[in-house]
Amino acid sequence: MPGIPKNGDAAPTRRKISSRATSWTQDPEGVRKDILEAARIEFAEKGLSGARVDEIATRIATSKRMIFYYFKDKEGLYIAVLEEAYARIRGIERSLDLATSPPREALELLVGFTFNYHARHPEFVRLVMGENIHHARHMKLSAKIGELNLSAIDTVRDIYMRGLEQDVFREGLSPLDIHLTITALSFYNVSNRASILQAFGHDMADKDAQTRRCASVVETVLRLVSK
Amino acid sequence: MPGIPKNGDAAPTRRKISSRATSWTQDPEGVRKDILEAARIEFAEKGLSGARVDEIATRIATSKRMIFYYFKDKEGLYIAVLEEAYARIRGIERSLDLATSPPREALELLVGFTFNYHARHPEFVRLVMGENIHHARHMKLSAKIGELNLSAIDTVRDIYMRGLEQDVFREGLSPLDIHLTITALSFYNVSNRASILQAFGHDMADKDAQTRRCASVVETVLRLVSK
DNA sequence: GTATAATTTAACCGAATAGTCCATTTACAC
DNA sequence: GTGTAAATGGACTATTCGGTTAAATTATAC
Numbered sequence: 001m002p003g004i005p006k007n008g009d010a011a012p013t014r015r016k017i018s019s020r021a022t023s024w025t026q027d028p029e030g031v032r033k034d035i036l037e038a039a040r041i042e043f044a045e046k047g048l049s050g051a052r053v054d055e056i057a058t059r060i061a062t063s064k065r066m067i068f069y070y071f072k073d074k075e076g077l078y079i080a081v082l083e084e085a086y087a088r089i090r091g092i093e094r095s096l097d098l099a100t101s102p103p104r105e106a107l108e109l110l111v112g113f114t115f116n117y118h119a120r121h122p123e124f125v126r127l128v129m130g131e132n133i134h135h136a137r138h139m140k141l142s143a144k145i146g147e148l149n150l151s152a153i154d155t156v157r158d159i160y161m162r163g164l165e166q167d168v169f170r171e172g173l174s175p176l177d178i179h180l181t182i183t184a185l186s187f188y189n190v191s192n193r194a195s196i197l198q199a200f201g202h203d204m205a206d207k208d209a210q211t212r213r214c215a216s217v218v219e220t221v222l223r224l225v226s227k
Numbered sequence: 228m229p230g231i232p233k234n235g236d237a238a239p240t241r242r243k244i245s246s247r248a249t250s251w252t253q254d255p256e257g258v259r260k261d262i263l264e265a266a267r268i269e270f271a272e273k274g275l276s277g278a279r280v281d282e283i284a285t286r287i288a289t290s291k292r293m294i295f296y297y298f299k300d301k302e303g304l305y306i307a308v309l310e311e312a313y314a315r316i317r318g319i320e321r322s323l324d325l326a327t328s329p330p331r332e333a334l335e336l337l338v339g340f341t342f343n344y345h346a347r348h349p350e351f352v353r354l355v356m357g358e359n360i361h362h363a364r365h366m367k368l369s370a371k372i373g374e375l376n377l378s379a380i381d382t383v384r385d386i387y388m389r390g391l392e393q394d395v396f397r398e399g400l401s402p403l404d405i406h407l408t409i410t411a412l413s414f415y416n417v418s419n420r421a422s423i424l425q426a427f428g429h430d431m432a433d434k435d436a437q438t439r440r441c442a443s444v445v446e447t448v449l450r451l452v453s454k
Numbered sequence: 455g456t457a458t459a460a461t462t463t464a465a466c467c468g469a470a471t472a473g474t475c476c477a478t479t480t481a482c483a484c
Numbered sequence: 485g486t487g488t489a490a491a492t493g494g495a496c497t498a499t500t501c502g503g504t505t506a507a508a509t510t511a512t513a514c
Contacts, residue, residue: 026490049276052471133357180440194358195363199376199379223447
């Protein structure tokens with residue numbers, strides 16, 4: 001019986017019982033959730049090919065074996081992370097109630113929300129960047145994600161239509177175009193934060209800088225749709 | 228035992244002197260240039276960690292050894308590619324003569340150029356994306372790149388100031404803010420082309436789509452600065 | 455031409471790493 | 485308790501891949 005291994009060096013023994021021939025508690029849901037979170041951080045930080053499965057396992061108190069046990073392979077885990085990330089922003093978006101506000105206010109709210117969600121979730125932005133590097137191959141593989149973004153356009157269209165009816169917006173714009181403008185102006189500050197900082201010495205992660213930029217983006221969109 | 232004798236006393240089948248290329252022409256500059264171009268394609272396509280040095284060597288008619296001979300290591304090559312990419316856009320930017328046009332026209336020209344340069348050079352956009360994933364670590368390492376983007380702001384400032392003097396632009400805007408708006412709206416269509424296509428079935432690489440989007444971006448920026 | 459340096463090739467190496475095997479433990483039904 | 489299926493850990497493996505070694509070939513200086 002190899003029951004007395006023990007050595008005081010190395011072995012950063014995280015939580016739970018460390019050495020063999022000891023006990024642990026089963027917690028499939030918990031482990032799965034832990035893996036997903038650690039993977040989200042790792043993939044967002046280093047991208048799909050830069051991420052290390054060992055590193056994900058090390059971050060939490062589990063063995064690498066569990067990752068393959070629950071997610072089959074690295075790509076399966078990556079897709080699960082993507083799905084979860086889209087489901088999150090989607091869930092919050094659903095909770096917005098823009099239909100009750102007048103068009104201009106509704107648009108202001110939508111732009112403000114979009115800007116701030118990106119600003120506060122750089123890991124989401126980085127995941128989307130990585131996915132675009134891969135030509136959205138994994139988005140295509142996931143039926144789940146496919147349906148998610150559709151209603152974003154509907155949201156914009158609804159506001160725009162009401163604005164037209166109430167004669168506060170000008171005609172001739174396409175909802176997709178408006179949506180792209182909103183998202184581009186929300187996404188870029190975050191996705192290109194590092195090169196902006198390097199090139200201009202301006203840190204878009206700074207609170208004040210964000211506040212000012214957000215106001216500018218809102219104004220830009222409002223001026224775009226105004227008569 | 229795969230029968231590969233070590234010493235050379237009587238070993239008959241040693242190094243195959245038969246099929247090797249027996250002659251070649253030296254062309255250091257040409258090889259260096261070929262490597263840079265192949266590397267630009269590979270790095271733009273797969274990012275730093277996704278790119279394969281073997282693949283770069285295979286693309287052109289050289290051996291992997293040459294890459295390390297001329298660029299020291301993978302990162303050295305990556306930095307050289309980045310420097311070249313920035314030098315290219317920089318060179319073209321310099322050739323624009325915006326100071327002679329009236330402010331509105333100059334701004335239109337600048338926005339149009341920026342939009343179209345990004346649209347026509349997706350590999351540049353993808354390199355910048357990749358660099359941002361790496362927190363612009365390599366931009367920092369390159370003294371060359373450091374100085375490049377500074378005058379982009381100067382260009383915008385010059386136009387904006389002239390517009391203020393001639394009373395055609397409104398006051399209170401910052402040149403950096405205007406620049407960020409222009410670049411974000413030019414960058415996003417290209418950087419996020421795949422996810423836009425996947426989410427909305429709209430292909431930003433399409434010629435007509437680009438033309439329309441470009442007009443929209445120009446209008447957005449003009450409306451931003453107009454009184 | 456001959457020595458020397460620069461350029462190029464093919465083969466090789468060692469570390470990193472995605473993925474697997476096998477033994478062991480837990481949870482749970484009976 | 486006992487059987488068994490799910491869950492877990494740890495060691496192991498096969499392969500990929502950045503980087504190196506050693507030698508060959510070309511260019512060049514004298």
